[in-house]
Amino acid sequence: MDDSLDDEQERGVAEQQVRRWRGGSVESTVDQVGQEWPVALVFNGISHAVMMCTPRELEAFAVGFAISEGIAERGSDIRDIEVVFHREGLALPYAQVELTIVQQAFAALKERRRALAGRTGCGVCGIESIDLLDLSPERVPDTGFLARLAPDAIARAAHELPSHQTLTRMTGGLHAAAWCDAQGAISLAFEDVGRHNALDKLIGRLVLDRVDTTSGFVFLSSRASYELVRKAARVGIPMVATISAPSSLAIAIARQAGIRLVSFCRETSYVEYSPAGGD
Incomplete structure (x- = not known):
């Protein structure tokens, strides 16, 4: 278990040996590809979602997910965040973000989980009934x-x-x-x-x-x-x-x-x- 990333991982890229074909010729070289890691989002000790994302700025990612998915209404509803990286001896490294949210938000999340079979990043996957699809967005205030x-x-x-x-x-x-x-x-x-x-x-x-x-x-x-x-x-x-x-x-x-x-x-x-x- 690691709580930090090395320089390459902090860049969000990984090096990959490739064979590049161009104009009828081929060369062996090194290419750079974007990293994609499983990231588990845990709220008050309960795992809510595993997202596939680039393992950087994960604190901001977790806060944004909590707010934009309606788990927390405002930043003050999130009391604590801890990001932990797991990679030693693992074929597939992953990260875990543990958030502590206020009791009212956590109670609402538990109620919501009773209606969901699972949750992914696609926005509607995992919904058991079409009635649960949220198609009533908040009206954005006109501030000029x-x-x-x-x-x-x-x-x-x-x-x-x-x-x-x-x-x-x-x-x-x-x-x-x-x-x-x-x-x-x-x-x-x-x-x-x-x-x-x-x-x-x-x-x-x-x-x-x-x-x-x-x-x-x-x-x-x-x-x-x-x-x-x-x-x-x-x-x-x-x-x-x-x-x-x-x-x-x-x-x-x-x-x-x-x-x-x-x-x-x-x-x-x-x-x-x-x-x-x-x-």
């Missing part, structure tokens, strides 16, 4: 942020994001979630093999740093899925921008929540699916 949004904010975010994707440049295979201000400047960015995990890490850091989540927007390197928009609604984020396409349910949830959803974001163009104040 969208009115202050610069006309070129999306273009600026699209331009800046690649410079924050260190692991993606190394591996070519990770997702990113960035926090942008009204001018589109990126102040925080997290990467992970899972797009949901990247967003949870971002949300967790915003909560831990007590950042006003209504004062900026999220820029994602992935498509816009139901789960991502639902997570943003839970913490009051007024706009979600993505590089790739949205799903029909993501658009519907954004409209219910009053979130502005824009996709296919580039430096010169984007497509708006859910205008501000839409319903």
Whole structure:
């Protein structure tokens, strides 16, 4: 059992011997791939979920997961966090994040577990009945942020994001979630093999740093899925921008929540699916 990671693991990448074929020739070389570990999330001593993610920024990930999945309503509901890494003598290393949450939140979690056969990171897997699907997002408050949004904010975010994707440049295979201000400047960015995990890490850091989540927007390197928009609604984020396409349910949830959803974001163009104040 280890409570720390070595330098390579802290980077979230691993080296892999490969044979590269190019132009009819082949060479043996070393490539870098994104790490994917099982991460167990334990609340008050009870294991709730095992997620597959990149083993870095796990404290922020656990907080973001707890908040965005409705296990805790606010950061103050989480009293303690401990991250433990297990790897010695194991074919598959894993991490465990142990969270202590307030009794009211824990009681609600135990009640919720009675209705779930299991839980994964896909947002709806493990639900025994369609009646348990949460399609009623919180309404995001209008704080005037969208009115202050610069006309070129999306273009600026699209331009800046690649410079924050260190692991993606190394591996070519990770997702990113960035926090942008009204001018589109990126102040925080997290990467992970899972797009949901990247967003949870971002949300967790915003909560831990007590950042006003209504004062900026999220820029994602992935498509816009139901789960991502639902997570943003839970913490009051007024706009979600993505590089790739949205799903029909993501658009519907954004409209219910009053979130502005824009996709296919580039430096010169984007497509708006859910205008501000839409319903």
